[in-house]
Amino acid sequence: MANFPLACGTVLALVLLLFTCLTKCSTVLLPPHRKKPLGGHYAMPPGPKGIPIFGSMQEWLSWDVNTFQLLQQANLVEMTTLCMGTKTWVLLNSGRVVNEILSKRASKTHERPYFPVAGELVSQNKRLFLQKTTASQEGRSMLRKLLLGAASKEQDRIVEEASLDLLRLYLNNLAKWYQHNFRFSRVTATSITSVNSGPIEFFSQISRLPVVTQFWRQHWETLGTFHRKVFLHWWENMRPLEENQARPSFLQDIIHTKYSEIKGEEEAMYLIILAISAGSGNPPKSARDEIEAVIGDANQLPTVSDLPKLPYMCAVVKEVLRWRPIVPLVPNRVLVEDLSFDGYYFPAGTDFLVNSIAVCTHIPTYPDPESFSPERWLKSTEDGGGIAQDLWQYTFSAGMRSCSGFKLAQKELFVSWARLLYCFNFVPVGECGDRELNAFSLGEPFQLQVRVRGERYSRLIRNVEA
Numbered sequence: 001m002a003n004f005p006l007a008c009g010t011v012l013a014l015v016l017l018l019f020t021c022l023t024k025c026s027t028v029l030l031p032p033h034r035k036k037p038l039g040g041h042y043a044m045p046p047g048p049k050g051i052p053i054f055g056s057m058q059e060w061l062s063w064d065v066n067t068f069q070l071l072q073q074a075n076l077v078e079m080t081t082l083c084m085g086t087k088t089w090v091l092l093n094s095g096r097v098v099n100e101i102l103s104k105r106a107s108k109t110h111e112r113p114y115f116p117v118a119g120e121l122v123s124q125n126k127r128l129f130l131q132k133t134t135a136s137q138e139g140r141s142m143l144r145k146l147l148l149g150a151a152s153k154e155q156d157r158i159v160e161e162a163s164l165d166l167l168r169l170y171l172n173n174l175a176k177w178y179q180h181n182f183r184f185s186r187v188t189a190t191s192i193t194s195v196n197s198g199p200i201e202f203f204s205q206i207s208r209l210p211v212v213t214q215f216w217r218q219h220w221e222t223l224g225t226f227h228r229k230v231f232l233h234w235w236e237n238m239r240p241l242e243e244n245q246a247r248p249s250f251l252q253d254i255i256h257t258k259y260s261e262i263k264g265e266e267e268a269m270y271l272i273i274l275a276i277s278a279g280s281g282n283p284p285k286s287a288r289d290e291i292e293a294v295i296g297d298a299n300q301l302p303t304v305s306d307l308p309k310l311p312y313m314c315a316v317v318k319e320v321l322r323w324r325p326i327v328p329l330v331p332n333r334v335l336v337e338d339l340s341f342d343g344y345y346f347p348a349g350t351d352f353l354v355n356s357i358a359v360c361t362h363i364p365t366y367p368d369p370e371s372f373s374p375e376r377w378l379k380s381t382e383d384g385g386g387i388a389q390d391l392w393q394y395t396f397s398a399g400m401r402s403c404s405g406f407k408l409a410q411k412e413l414f415v416s417w418a419r420l421l422y423c424f425n426f427v428p429v430g431e432c433g434d435r436e437l438n439a440f441s442l443g444e445p446f447q448l449q450v451r452v453r454g455e456r457y458s459r460l461i462r463n464v465e466a
Contacts, residue, residue, distance in 0.1 A: 047081035055083025085202030116207035
């Protein structure tokens with residue numbers, strides 16, 4: 001009995017230690033908006049409560065539910081709060097709040113969260129758009145010089161050569177049209193779909209466990225290795241080796257002389273490939289009529305210089321991006337300090353995501369949003385319909401961390417689509433569900449019959465010099 005007090009004290013100490021550990025763990029695992037500040041609480045936009053620990057994670061990771069829920073937000077509220085494991089998500093459902101929070105308050109919303117799967121395993125910490133701001137600054141600066149500076153003078157030639165390759169691939173194998181489109185976009189598409197793709201992204205603390213216990217690593221590392229091999233395959237034709245006969249380009253000259261010396265060849269390889277892939281029923285007859293009115297009937301292919309003269313074609317591109325946005329949720333931005341906005345109080349660590357589906361179907365902004373109507377963008381009589389430099393919705397995000405390559409992507413989409421429309425007929429085979437376009441499918445996303453418009457167009461494609 002003499003040891004009874006000691007035993008009781010030991011048990012009590014263990015209970016207190018266990019309680020402290022559980023309390024500490026629960027605090028660490030709480031999403032930012034549920035960690036109450038001193039003397040109050042965070043006032044957040046409305047949203048579902050979800051279930052303990054997981055929040056709304058399981059519901060929103062279901063693609064079918066996700067798409068429906070995202071669409072619902074368009075006419076409900078401008079912002080939606082979601083508890084996603086240890087993360088606090090705030091969906092931005094209108095263009096107004098995207099502009100106010102991501103653009104005007106970019107000094108507080110510029111950061112990226114830690115992506116243990118998409119950033120570390122799939123991208124091997126090399127993709128700039130997933131890196132922390134400090135880690136990405138040098139690469140983004142170089143990318144801006146490549147894509148927006150004086151070195152971008154060669155962009156038009158590169159864009160036109162790439163689109164010519166696409167036309168010839170179509171001509172050689174019309175039945176595999178979807179594979180030609182997917183050639184350069186596959187790596188980008190799979191990297192985007194890996195963002196926020198599973199529980200590890202929402203409980204990033206788990207990634208600190210010993211590697212041998214991380215059963216999920218092999219799958220995602222394999223995908224990352226595949227991406228790297230694809231990059232290496234492209235890279236072999238661009239490396240600055242004496243025996244290499246690749247055509248000189250602004251990509252080689254600037255990156256190889258200024259960037260690879262600092263960061264190494266591996267980083268230079270990723271940066272160049274990112275620069276290249278930065279943009280990666282029958283279309284309206286009036287778009288083809290417009291093209292033919294400008295360049296004639298099978299006389300020459302549309303070029304980048306024709307963009308200001310083809311406002312309706314520009315409007316078609318923009319309306320496609322609005323009508324069926326490819327990226328439903330633009331990857332997260334993290335708030336670096338507390339923010340007060342519109343009567344809400346957001347804690348540091350909150351993730352803001354652009355809800356592209358809601359933004360692009362916002363009825364006050366886009367009346368009759370389900371209607372495919374390029375005319376909605378033709379609000380000016382200026383060259384290009386006043387939209388030549390305003391071709392995007394929010395696919396490329398906003399503010400300090402918006403896509404550096406949006407202007408190159410603009411040219412690539414315009415030239416590729418204009419040339420395909422000019423040279424080929426596209427006819428759906430049977431019923432085509434325009435709500436389920438299967439954009440990320442590795443096979444044929446929907447049944448389509450593609451035919452060249454005639455022998456004159458075939459000769460035009462074959463005879464144009466690269």
